[in-house]
Amino acid sequence: MTRQRPAPEADPLTRPDMEAILGGRRMRRNRRTDWSRRLVRENTLTVDDLIWPIFLVDGDSVTQAVPSMPGVDRLSVDRAVAAATRAAALRIPAIALFPYTDPDLRDPSGSEAINPDNLVCAATRAIKAAVPEVGIVVDVALDPYTSHGHDGLMVGEEIVNDATVEQLCIQALIQAEAGADVIAPSDMMDGRVGAIRRALDMKGFGHVQIMAYTAKYASAFYGPFRDAVGTAKTLTGDKRTYQMDPANGDEALREAELDVAEGADLLMVKPGMPYLDILWRIKEAFGLPTFAYQVSGEYAMIEAAARNGWIDGERAMMESLTAFKRAGADGILTYFAPRVAEKLSG
Numbered sequence: 346m347t348r349q350r351p352a353p354e355a356d357p358l359t360r361p362d363m364e365a366i367l368g369g370r371r372m373r374r375n376r377r378t379d380w381s382r383r384l385v386r387e388n389t390l391t392v393d394d395l396i397w398p399i400f401l402v403d404g405d406s407v408t409q410a411v412p413s414m415p416g417v418d419r420l421s422v423d424r425a426v427a428a429a430t431r432a433a434a435l436r437i438p439a440i441a442l443f444p445y446t447d448p449d450l451r452d453p454s455g456s457e458a459i460n461p462d463n464l465v466c467a468a469t470r471a472i473k474a475a476v477p478e479v480g481i482v483v484d485v486a487l488d489p490y491t492s493h494g495h496d497g498l499m500v501g502e503e504i505v506n507d508a509t510v511e512q513l514c515i516q517a518l519i520q521a522e523a524g525a526d527v528i529a530p531s532d533m534m535d536g537r538v539g540a541i542r543r544a545l546d547m548k549g550f551g552h553v554q555i556m557a558y559t560a561k562y563a564s565a566f567y568g569p570f571r572d573a574v575g576t577a578k579t580l581t582g583d584k585r586t587y588q589m590d591p592a593n594g595d596e597a598l599r600e601a602e603l604d605v606a607e608g609a610d611l612l613m614v615k616p617g618m619p620y621l622d623i624l625w626r627i628k629e630a631f632g633l634p635t636f637a638y639q640v641s642g643e644y645a646m647i648e649a650a651a652r653n654g655w656i657d658g659e660r661a662m663m664e665s666l667t668a669f670k671r672a673g674a675d676g677i678l679t680y681f682a683p684r685v686a687e688k689l690s691g
């Protein structure tokens with residue numbers, strides 16, 4: 346006895362009437378060829394979108410690997426000048442400087458942050474002298490300088506807001522004096538953007554831009570960065586009384602509103618990929634130049650998986666950065682910057 350199969354054309358489940366369903370509307374038509382895919386592409390990553398974060402360390406001719414960020418090094422000032430020169434050659438618009446401060450120089454009040462000869466100021470001066478065409482973004486916060494690893498001053502268990510802001514203004518001023526182009530407060534104290542703007546304007550630095558870490562979340566993705574600047578071990582407790590709760594979105598819009606009112610020129614969302622919704626909302630609501638920080642943990646995840654052969658690292662790098670553009674970013678701070686710039690320049 347042979348089992349009878351129904352004629353395929355008679356079975357609406359295996360052979361539905363595609364014309365009735367599609368009516369000629371086939372999305373794949375535009376995807377068939379490379380030229381067509383390029384023609385309909387909505388977002389393009391270019392070298393002009395990149396800011397390259399660089400870690401600094403004391404010494405001469407020092408390149409020190411950061412184990413939790415494979416491919417990223419701490420650089421002495423001379424090597425940082427070389428990196429900035431490479432950035433200029435690749436036409437990367439700007440670099441961002443972060444110091445690994447000698448543990449002996451860290452104290453409860455982060456006094457090294459307001460030393461005009463500290464590592465960041467020394468590097469800024471040297472880089473400005475060698476490659477003036479590269480923008481220099483400097484971080485304003487006390488964490489690389491405090492013995493407790495917090496971004497602000499501590500009184501008992503509390504991170505005190507207003508006294509911290511006072512010190513951040515001094516930090517911003519010495520950095521501007523050293524030649525920094527963009528002051529980037531990452532501390533999340535209330536009112537710091539307005540206070541820094543006033544201080545800069547009063548001292549003749551009206552041209553210096555402020556990139557506000559507008560929505561900076563209390564995130565697990567900063568881990569490798571804390572290794573790089575040496576705060577992983579010093580940090581006591583967590584940063585949840587000043588950095589944002591990862592569960593909140595509306596609150597980021599209120600932060601943005603304040604930063605805009607206080608005079609921020611550029612806004613930033615951090616971390617990056619887990620917070621694309623926040624990036625999109627802030628860009629939509631305010632229309633200011635808005636940046637994403639693809640943070641150390643995001644970089645480390647992509648690199649670790651790539652080095653294990655679990656993902657195609659090169660493609661993941663490009664895809665992640667393209668996603669920021671699609672979500673409305675005007676630019677991205679990324680540790681991949683030199684690699685991407687090299688790839689884009691062919």
Ligand code: PBG
Binds near residue numbers: 487488567569640641
């Ligand atoms: C410190 C600061 C942090 C980052 C940038 N500035 C870490 C933190 O808040 O603990 C994180 C950057 C990264 O993870 O790549 N104010």
